[in-house]
Amino acid sequence: AQSVTQLGSHVSVSEGALVLLRCNYSSSVPPYLFWYVQYPNQGLQLLLKYTTGATLVKGINGFEAEFKKSETSFHLTKPSAHMSDAAEYFCAVTPSSGNYQLIWGAGTKLIIKP
């Protein structure tokens, strides 16, 4: 069965520091990959996605992610953290068959230290 693993339920970085949120997936074929962000007391919104083509994808708010097939990873990065980035981040994949519904990671809470 396909799965998504987000390493670290909490990640804490200082304002201005690099943000790195890790996501690994298991899939027999390259999936479509997504990062969603959930700000406090809000719904989720799409941050970025990879379907095909260029493996480095850029999203909103300065975030980007790179699909690495050999490592089955789709890590999310941002060069310089801002206080407003504090949120819960979810990695998700669509499976290679079936009803194509999203398989979600458990989420990583990003904490920004002043």
Place this chain on the structure above:
Amino acid sequence: DTAVSQTPKYLVTQMGNDKSIKCEQNLGHDTMYWYKQDSKKFLKIMFSYNNKELIINETVPNRFSPKSPDKAHLNLHINSLELGDSAVYFCASSQRGVGRATGELFFGEGSRLTVL
């Protein structure tokens, strides 16, 4: 204009009561979902409708009954509420593409249910 709106935003109720949550989307999407998010932020899909047809019905107690009167609306009715039903319930919508292009979901702001 809010793309996916759900009401009410908060529900506080006693065990054993029945409650409903309503959801509407104005994006013209053909697929709608109900998700449950627990206190640890874990997301679990409950139901999905495509053009008013139920296409996903996960292992959810039959006390939960979704209804989709048209493709812009999806409601959730919960009978005989239990303590474990306390969670945030999210409605979402998407346009069902060909194959796997269904990952872009638009979420409502959530309905926080507290069962006492």
